[in-house]
Amino acid sequence: MAIIQRIEIVQVDLIPKTKRSDAIQSFVAQETVLVTLHCDDGSSGTGYTYTIGTGGSSIVALLKDHLAPRLIGCAPENYEHIWRDLLRHTNATAVGAITSLALAAIDTAIWDRNCRQAGLPLWKMAGGAQPRVPVYTTEGGWLHLEPSALVDLTLQAKDQGFLGAKIKVGKKHLAEDMARLSAVRNAVGDHFEIMVDANQSFTAAEAIRRAHAYSEVGIAWLEEPLPAQNINAHKQLVAHTSIPIAVGESMYDPGQFGEYLKQEACSIVQPDVARVGGITPWLKVAHLAETLGVAVCPHFLMELHVSLCAAVPSATWVEYIPQLDDLTDSRIRIEQGHALPPDEPGIGISWNWQRITAQQKFSTIIIK
Known part of the structure; x- marks a missing residue:
């Protein structure tokens, strides 16, 4: 069974192309945090999460300091166990927006990897x-x-x-x-x-x-x-x-x-x-x-x-x-x-890493 060996974390801030406003706020930027998992069998998967305007750096800190290190050595097929373990580990900050958003970045990356490995679209x-x-x-x-x-x-x-x-x-x-x-x-x-x-x-x-x-x-x-x-x-x-x-x-x-x-x-x-x-x-x-x-x-x-x-x-x-x-x-x-829905294996998103690298907010964080 494959295990997770390395995790990469990046953040990209996206500005809407049109003005977006509602009764309580304006959508000024989408702080997008991407997580990529690399396994010892060569497989990988990328997931992401977001906030509207604020909180992206808090998500990154939670991933880097507390969640991503716990993934090293885990089998991505055990996604239910991983999700529950991370939820218990963050008990002091759950239920909470930043915690849930950070969990989502990891969970979607795991699903992307597992779908790709199975040769199936999400x-x-x-x-x-x-x-x-x-x-x-x-x-x-x-x-x-x-x-x-x-x-x-x-x-x-x-x-x-x-x-x-x-x-x-x-x-x-x-x-x-x-x-x-x-x-x-x-x-x-x-x-x-x-x-x-x-x-x-x-x-x-x-x-x-x-x-x-x-x-x-x-x-x-x-x-x-x-x-x-x-x-x-x-x-x-x-x-x-x-x-x-x-x-x-x-x-x-x-x-x-x-x-x-x-x-x-x-x-x-x-x-x-x-x-x-x-x-x-x-x-x-x-x-x-x-x-x-x-x-x-x-x-x-x-x-x-x-x-x-x-x-x-x-x-x-x-x-x-x-x-x-x-x-x-x-x-x-x-x-x-x-x-x-996309028919390609994975979660259905084809990331352009050249553009991501050009726009990312900080150097890629690597956990291994």
Whole structure:
């Protein structure tokens, strides 16, 4: 059985090509941390994780000082054991964003290595449930955009074949949100899906009020209406609206999803493979949701989520937000409004190491 001999860690900061804003923040940079594992049989795998603007150096420090050294001598086939061991080792900082994000970099690297060694793409290695998944775009729906720009960009998305688009909400006055949503709905017609995302900006009472108004334009779901830690408020909201309530991008442990599902406090779960701690826990969330008849529509990271969504039967949408183009030679394939998972062995990302080396923030850290 192969064992891990060497680990390499790099960080690259990516600046979005378009301005991205929501009700609580602007997306100024994606601090992307890559981890590559090298085994004694010559096999290797690369995984990654990210933050929006801050925290990348903290992830690197946790990997370098505490997590990566524990991998030396481990067998990558034992990915469940490795994930649990690292989680126990970081008990003092779990559940926590930095810890989960660091775990994800390692876990995705292990899955990449194991898929490559098996000669299988991730979507087949993890289940092979569906060969394509509907795709919607978020790139034209940011909160700073005026209604006329929203309409133009959403119509462009429709013409490009997307089956839906996400519009950010959370303007100071409900009337502003409604003007934007109504303008888009009138332009695209009734058969194009509109998702809305409040980014945890409402109180329970305001979420109920706005959900009632949003229902007039026929939205597919209301995403992150309330702070993620307030399960009871989400449960109250679910009871007061017919709009599906989506949560998950701000959850960092499968158990948090379990609590939401147990209390019927959401209609859709949106696990982010980096924020939940990697592919291993992401699959646990997806299969738990499946047993309860709840849809999975993951957040961001389309380059990974296209394969994970194809792996499980509970996934119903992939979110289109391109971010890795400057570091990769691979691109997501879209046909007739559906995203197709890569068929190459591994997690489906072809890294361009020449570009990565040119843009990395510091010299490569090597653990052996």
